[in-house]
Amino acid sequence: MPTDCISYQNSGYFSKLIVDYLNQKPEVQSLYHRFPKPEHFKLQAEEKRTTFPLENRAVLVNALAKQYQKLDVSEATKTNIQSLKNDKTFTITTGHQLNLFTGPLYFLYKIVSVINLSKQLKNAYPEYDFVPVYWMATEDHDFEEINYFHFRNKKIQWNRATSGPVGRISTEGLQEVFNVFSKELGVGANADFLRGLFQKAYLEHTNLTDATRFLANELFKEQGLVIIDGDDAELKRLFVPFVKRELLEQTSFKMVSETNEKLKDYTVQVNPREINLFYIEDNLRERIVFEGSNYRINNTNTTFSESEILNELENHPEKFSPNVILRPLYQEVILPNLCYIGGGGEIAYWLELKANFEANAITFPILLLRNSVLLATEKQVQKVDKLNLQWHDLFSGQTEVTNRKTAEFSNFNLDFSEQKAFLKNQFDKLNQIAMQTDKSFIGAVKAQERKQLKGLENLEKRLLKAEKRNHQEQLLRIYEIQNELFPNQSLQERKANFSEFYLDNGKRLLERLLEELIPLSQEFKIIVLE
Incomplete structure (x- = not known):
């Protein structure tokens, strides 16, 4: 077996910005708060403890209890949820789209990264507790990005017309997708497990949020993973002051635009809008646009005066959805979070946001590139x-x-x-x-x-x-x-689905990932499967 190691910097699969971030180049140091070193997590915890309100913890725990009502919740997850009431408990978070049957392999790597980092930090700082969190991107609307997965070079796709937030989409029509996938799986105990997992997740739940929550919980509940849906009225109410400021002052547009000027030698990942909010209903997700003295919901005839939209915000905070610029701020307002773990593209856009966090007086989290893995057979x-x-x-x-x-x-x-x-x-x-x-x-x-x-x-x-x-x-x-x-x-992890490897390796696949992934490493992990 080859003995050489491949660093992320030398892999050829990451942008110049991410390579410079990993190398802690002086040019990018102003874009982040603390680099992901073991000793920095204690400093981050001490700062977050003094800035995160206890009342937010109570709202968070209540919201999670409601979201988990219909699930088989493990003792590890129950304990983690309840521990969030304590001001010495912090989260380690990753986020991902609601890809059909998890989508590409790196869905697993993200979640294993937050689980393993939480364990590592608990060993280093036993006086604190650390909870691994998966944030479901339920309010996205890019259905074409999530309605398929690849299995042995075959594209398994769910075709239907949609509008509005993907999390609210009905699972109607997935019986046909299941039939196609089931035939591809063949026979055997592992095939039966995958078949049953798909069936229980998508055919026994009525919307994509509930299906994805069930699926992730089934795979990782014994590890104490906590799954959160930000499309929640109670949680949105905590974000009302920041939404109000966005509507009235457009702070994020100013701050992120200034940061992007500093990034002119790099490829800018995202650009801010004047108002970085959507207005959402079950079948609607459209931008809020400021025109003259009114606020208009793009592609509709709905308009609000300033007082009307503020009244709407107060009465229906769940209808206001942050876009890619504001979603990270929303996350850090409602979670006692220390670290966000994401892919190269995600970390790149987070690096645009620190100034906006400072303007809103919210602690900027540590940013960690998720583990990357190459799976190979003997x-x-x-x-x-x-x-x-x-x-x-x-x-x-x-x-x-x-x-x-x-x-x-x-x-x-x-x-x-x-x-x-x-x-x-x-x-x-x-x-x-x-x-x-x-x-x-x-x-x-x-x-x-x-x-x-x-x-x-x-x-x-x-x-x-x-x-x-x-x-x-x-x-x-x-x-x-x-x-x-x-x-x-291209990288295997960006295309292949976990089911392809689970079929041959069963639960040992997840066990190997949990055993071998080291979150603070900057090297591709090569895992040889039996």
């Missing part, structure tokens, strides 16, 4: 060993690894750098002669130099191409194993 690792590959070869782009391995296989040097350097040296001498004799000769010398160098480059390319043909069989085997582990030249 048979695949044997192939990798036989081909004398390292993990960095497989993480490389196909052209890069092809050129590198062709050079290794070849009996002679395919790099003409030495010849190019020699040629350039000769033309430097000719240029000196031209300068001393006839300067009009310089142009001809330069033109000949370009021609000769171009000729060498073409010969180099032709030789490489010829050697690729000579080693075609070995290269094809490299392509095959790389395509198995990196489908469509």
Whole structure:
């Protein structure tokens, strides 16, 4: 088995902003509060303890009790929920869309990351309690992003017309999806478990929120995971002062726009709107737009004066939904949270938000990149060993690894750098002669130099191409194993669904993740499955 490790920074799968964040570059240090180091979590807990109101804890626990009424709640989860009343209990949170049957693999990695970090912090700081939280993105409206999952390169998709927040969508029509998936699963105990899990989650619950809550609870209830739905009137009431400020002052637009100016050397993940709120009902999720002296619900005929919209906010806070800019603030207002764990894209947009948190006097959480994993079978690792590959070869782009391995296989040097350097040296001498004799000769010398160098480059390319043909069989085997582990030249965790691996490994899959993922590590974890 290859022994090299792949850091996130060297994997080639993260943006410059995330790489600079992981490397704690001075250019980005103003964008975060505390870097995720073990000793910083105690400081974060002490600060959050003094700034998070006890009355918010009571509202939170009551809301969670109602949300869990219809679930089989484990003792570990019950204990965690009740412990949130205590001012020495804090949350470690991740969030994710309501993807059909969890969507891609990294759904699991996010949740295992918050579970394992909570355990690690409890061992380090036993005077505190730490609760792993999964925030369901029930108020999103991008149904096309969540209505499918991949199983063994087959796309299992739920087609229907929708509008409004995805969490409120009826599960009607999922019987047909279940029938397709059930046939793909085949026979066996693990297939029966997956079949039953899908059936109980989606065919025995009436909306996507309840289905997703059941599914996540079934997978992680013994680990004490707490699942929260922010689409909740009681919780929204805690956020009313911040919504009011957003409506009247547009603070987030000003603060995030200023931060984005500092990010001009990076790709900005999200841009703020003047008002970063949606107005939602069961079949409606539209932006609130300020026009003249009124507030209009986009794509509708509904308008409010200032006093009317503030009255609506007071009476129906559940109708006001934060967008991507304000959702993190909402989360930190209602949770005694220390750390948010997310993917590269999520951490990138969180890095735009610190100034807005400060303007609203809310403690900015520690930001941690979730664990990333490559799952491989023993048979695949044997192939990798036989081909004398390292993990960095497989993480490389196909052209890069092809050129590198062709050079290794070849009996002679395919790099003409030495010849190019020699040629350039000769033309430097000719240029000196031209300068001393006839300067009009310089142009001809330069033109000949370009021609000769171009000729060498073409010969180099032709030789490489010829050697690729000579080693075609070995290269094809490299392509095959790389395509198995990196489908469509992308990370496995961004495409494959957990069911594909659960089918062969059963509950041992989750056990291995819980055993092996180290949240504060900055390396891809390679897990070899039996």
